[in-house]
Amino acid sequence: MKVFVDADACPVKDIIISEARNFEIPVILVTSFSHFSNVKQPSGVETIYVDSGADAADYRIVKLVEKGDIIVTQDYGLASLGLAKGVIVLHQKGFRYTNDNIDQLLQTRYLSxxxxxxxxxxxxxxxxxxxxxxxxxxxxxxxxxxxN
Structure with a gap:
């Protein structure tokens, strides 16, 4: 199991890193080059930088995740793709995306x-x-x- 974080604007990275370290679960932060940082991450945390283009981080995450991994994102599109791959997908506000709620979330986004x-x-x-x-x-x- 690994935790993939759509990290550009994720306000819970510190929680993810702290809690995942307690269980020795690797964390992969996927972020755009525009958020580059020289700050050294703790052991067990990897940062992958992608182009700043729309959805570049999402596509990289989808390419890397495997069934049983966890994705943390606020992006409904990425959540939908993750669910299709058998991944656990969590929103930073503390709810789990499921096959039962993703269609309604995508529909609301579309209508808006x-x-x-x-x-x-x-x-x-x-x-x-x-x-x-x-x-x-x-x-x-x-x-x-x-x-775990």
């Missing part, structure tokens, strides 16, 4: 995009909260302890 395209205003995502962090931590710990 169509509304924006026609000039309507749509609500953006709610701000990330401390409760979201704790909800993610609880879910992540639960998943890796069950799967």
């Amino acid at each position: 995009a169509m509304a924006r395209k026609s000039g309507q205003r749509t609500k953006g995502p709610k701000p990330f909260t401390t409760e979201d962090r704790e909800q993610f931590r609880d879910l992540f710990k639960q998943i890796i302890s069950l799967e």
